[in-house]
Amino acid sequence: MIRKLLMGNLTTVLIAVMLDQLIKAIVVATMPLGSAIPLLPFLALLHARNTGIAFSMFSEFGDVGLSVLAGAVLLIVLFLWVKTPAERKLTHFGLAIIVGGAIGNLIDRVRLGYVVDYVYFHTPAFDFAVFNLADAFITVGAIIILLDEFVVAGLGNRKSADVGRRSD
Structure with missing residues (x-):
């Protein structure tokens, strides 16, 4: 069972990294930096470079500092x-897509320096950050783990407690 879980996790990581890198390569090859393609009134494709981490935070750390920080988080x-x-298969899946997203962004950071x-969500009154599939994997993975x-684990604990009470 452990081997099957490990292979599934590694496959998930590889798919996440490959999808992330493929889409980024298509964006770079087909869209000039700063250009946008409106998709919906609140959504556009916008080719951007992020020299920081989420929401461009810590951009003052530089390429090496951010790569070290990302590597440390990845190790944790x-x-x-x-x-x-x-x-805890759901948690394993969440961690796998987090790792895939982190590796995808780390590849960019080491290879390109950004x-x-x-992906650009916006409204006339609200301007959200530009992000990518790797960022989405990291966010969704964290939400999956929390859920x-x-x-899920809370429901399992309640069922176990109910069964324990019934047998008394």
């Missing part, structure tokens, strides 16, 4: 992943 996530029990972003921890 990998440590948590190894410590996660095998039966991260390619292209698994607080909702």
Whole structure:
């Protein structure tokens, strides 16, 4: 079971990295920097460069500092992943897409010195950050882990407690 879980996790990471890098390559090859393609009144593809991390924070750290920071966070996530029990499949999936997203952005940071972003949500009154698929993987992975921890595991604990009470 552990081998199957490990292979599934590694496959998920590889697919996430490949999708992220493929889409970024298409954006770079087909859209000049700063150009936008409106898709919906609130959504556009916008070719941008992010020299920081999420929402361009910490851009003053420079390429090496941000790469080291991203690598450290990746190591912490990998440590948590190894410590996660095998039966927590949803958490494993969440961690796999987080790792895939982190690797995708780290590849950009090391190779280019910035991260390619292209998804732009906006309204006339609200201007959201530009982000990419790797950022979405990281965010969705974190949400999956939280849901698994607080909702799914919580429901399992309540069912176990109910069964325990009934047998008394």
